[in-house]
Structures are given as C-alpha cells and as structure tokens.
Amino acid sequence: MTDSPLLPAGTTLWISGARVLLPDSDWHAPAMADIAIQDDRILAVAPRFEPRPGAPAPERLDARGHLVIPGFVNAHYHSHDVLAKGTLEQVPLEQWRLYALPAQYPPRSLEEVRARTLLGALECLRSGMTTVQDMLTLYPFDPAHLDTVLQAYEDVGIRVVFSLQYGDRKGLDTVPYWKDIFPAEYHHLLSSAAEPEKRFDLLGHFEETCLKAPAKARRHWALGPSAPERCTPELMARTVDLAKRYDIPVYSHIYESKGMALQARLELQQYGGSLIRRLHAEGCLGPHMNFAHSVWLAPDEIEILAETGAGTVLNPQGNLKMQCGLPPIKALMRAGVRIGLGCDNCSCSDAQNMYAAMKLFSLLATVSEFRKGPPPAMEAMKAATEGGAAGARLGHLIGKIAPGYKADLSIVDLADPSFVPLNSVVRQLVNIEGGRAVRHVMVDGEWVIRDRKFTTVDEAAIFDEVEAVMPTFRKDFADIGARVAMLQPWLDQAQEKMHASDVGIERLPRLS
Ligand SMILES: [Zn+2]
The missing domain is CATH 2.30.40.10 (Urease, subunit C, domain 1)
Incomplete structure (x- = not known):
C-alpha cells in the first residue's frame, strides 16, 4: 500500500x-x-x-x-536587431543607437524580418525562456512586417508579449546637447529608438488589428511608448487609457544612461527634473507600467514606483556594455519595487540568455550597496520568472509551477x-x-x-534563412559604421559634456 x-x-x-x-x-x-x-x-x-x-x-x-x-520571462527585448549580435563593444548608449535602430536602416525585406524573428526566438528558447516581451520598432511601418513577425512567433511556439515601439518626438530633440553640437546638415542622421510615424496613426492601427483581434493562446499584447521623453503627455495619456481598457502592460525605457537622466534635469524643471514625477502628475503610474533599465532612478523616484505599483525590468548586460552604469538593485528590492529581467537588443546585450542576465543581476546586486540585502541568487531567479510574469500582467498564468498555471x-x-x-x-x-x-x-x-x-521548426533551415539575408544586412551595417565614424568627433564632444554634467546621483564608477 x-x-x-x-x-x-x-x-x-x-x-x-x-x-x-x-x-x-x-x-x-x-x-x-x-x-x-x-x-x-x-x-x-x-x-x-x-x-x-x-x-x-x-x-x-x-x-x-x-x-x-518555470520557463523564464525575457521581459525586455527587441527583435529588430538580432542580426547585429557580436558587432559592437564599448559603445556608449547614445552612439549605439546610431548603429542599432531601425530608423537608421533602409527598409528590410520580409525574408530578413522573418529570419531575425525566428533566430531570436530560438536563442531565447535554448536558454529556457518560454516568454519573450518583444518591443519591436518597425520603421517605416509596413503591416506586412507586423504579420510576418507574429506568424514567426506562432511557428516557433514561444509565448510572446508583443508591443510596437512608438514615440511622437524626434530623437534629436531628446538627447542632451546634440542639437547644439552637431552641424545642422547632420541633424537628419541623428534618429532615436522610435521616430514619429508621420504617415498614419500607428497606435490606432495597433488597436484595430491587434488589440481587437481574436485571442491566441501564446500571444499577449502590450504597449511600447519608447521613452517618456520621446512621447508627449497626449501620447502617454492615450497609452494609459488603452492599457486600462484592455488590461495590458506598458513597457517604456527610462533612465538607461546618464544622458537620459540629464535630459530630464534640463527639460523638466517644473517636475524637479524627474521623469517619474512628470509621469506621476500625468496619472501614468500604476501596476500596468514597466520601466526598462531604471539605472539612474533617484531615491525619491524609487519610492514613487513602490507607492504606485509600477515596476522595473533590469537589463544588466546592455547596461554594462554601453557604459550606462549599475542600477540601484538593493534599493529597489528594499523598497519592494517589482523587478523583471531582460536581455534587451542583441546588439547591446549580444546574448539572449537568461542565465547570463541572472548572474550579472546577482553580482551587481551584491556590489550595488555594501550593506547586506536579500539573497541575490534567489532574487535573480524570482526576477527571471515571477517578476517578469507579474509585469506582463500574467502573474496568474506563468512564472510559477502550480496547479492552474500554464505548462x-x-x-x-x-x-x-x-x-x-x-x-x-x-x-x-x-x-x-x-x-x-x-x-x-x-x-x-x-x-x-x-x-x-x-520540435516546431527546423533550426538548421532557419540558420540558412539567416545566412541568405546577411549579405544585405552586412552591407547596410558597414554603411552605417562609416557614417558613425564620420560623426565621431561630435559624438565624443556631446558624450564628454554629458559626463561632465551633474545629475545629483551617481551610477557609474569613476571612469577616467
Ligand atoms: Zn530596450
């Protein structure tokens, strides 16, 4: 018996x-x-x-x-530059954007869009990620690209929390000193993560074709306002309204680099130089909100996140490679702010590997303050599973092994x-x-x-699809590299000026 x-x-x-x-x-x-x-x-x-x-x-x-x-949740990722893995190192964030972001490139083929989406998903799955939040920039927007991406996710079988990345302010207007330092004839070359889509209403299109589409088991929707400084209060209000109506999460970049904190200090004096205070005043903070990076959050801003239930998604690989700094991990944990983990773009993190992200999270937590915090390995594992699931508003379905949860x-x-x-x-x-x-x-x-x-796709065939599109990608990437080299003197000048500025907090070791 x-x-x-x-x-x-x-x-x-x-x-x-x-x-x-x-x-x-x-x-x-x-x-x-x-x-x-x-x-x-x-x-x-x-x-x-x-x-x-x-x-x-x-x-x-x-x-x-x-x-x-439990399958890991890659809570911050962009599939648009998967093919650029391994191309860069030691590039400051503001300069990296000029290599990596879709607005820099000629329009891409459907074959390339499919190949890169599948390849990124394969790498995620190989490290045990079962959910990926893809905050995708499609620029210029083409509905066929969106369909191709969604179909690729369905074919490979990963769970996706999908958002388009958008903004309605030009990148040039949101980076400190660029407008003054760069000669005017180069201004059109200085775009950012999501340039305003002039031809039509991207968010309206997303609502009609995606948010109102019939539900699918492994597909979930999210909203991706690129960063608050790239979005007007009107666009943020529209985002929050949609998030509440459809009960979906919002992902936005915040304070990834010192430059982004400095821009807030320069632009938002009425809010004490704080993006978080601005968003709080606009009624944008709440449990549906996730802030990728959060490296340069000030202590009072961490308190506001804790009070409102807004969460963070940390991406330690990219933050180190792009000289952004160390997020205040122990302070976030002490305040009880929700933390998810992501691997961000392939060109800034290289690896879509949650084990790499967890290890860096655990080690950076250890040095983020000398006073002891919660056990970092345990917290890394929770962030990679429950934290990311809760941020996606799927905490009742994924991120844990328990009856009633998704397998x-x-x-x-x-x-x-x-x-x-x-x-x-x-x-x-x-x-x-x-x-x-x-x-x-x-x-x-x-x-x-x-x-x-x-079991779902032929991995070797996908690698062949990738190789077939690489000659075009490599040529375009080389052209972009030459352009960045031409812009280098002004990029360096702006970078130096940013680093010499005081934003009231420090998240970088003293670099000489
Ligand atoms: Zn990102």
Missing part, C-alpha cells in the same frame, strides 16, 4: 521523478515531485503519483536526475558539471549554469525543445 495520490483524471502528460522548483519549496534543495499536466495547464503536483488503474496511460516523461523550473517549463539535466556536486540548486542555476544543461522546453503544454532538438 502507498499513500501517494492517484494520477488525476484527465492527465495528458506525467512528468515524474524530477526535482521541481515549486513556489514554496527550498530552492537550495528542491524535493522530488511529480507533475500532472492536462493539455496546456498544470493539473496537480505531488511528491509522487500512482497510476490510475484501468485508465489509459498518459504520455510519461521519466525525469529522474533532472530539475524542472511553460524548462527541464534541466543535473548530470552536468554545473550541478555536480549539488550544493545549492538556485545558486548553481544563477552562478554556474549557462544554458548548457537545458534539455527540454515546454510552452503551453507543448514540447518546443525535446532532447535538445526543436
């Missing part, structure tokens, strides 16, 4: 014998558990199930020697040097594993990676 419960009726997949990272388990040594899945949902979890006599046996995965964790899972092989000897699962996930041990990945109850092989 055994006290184990019977496998629940309706189970379609039984994952047995693995260690399972449950919300209330000891994350250093999670116990063995069985997971019963019915179609797209987790039906039940128990230390062990007994087969149901007489009932047809469901599919069973013997997962002994493995660890089941979005990553199964990690513990027979990997990362986990031998097994001293602390959570510390070894965050500080040692890099994605090598990810063996199976499931989204919405469907295997997307089984035994390290994609």
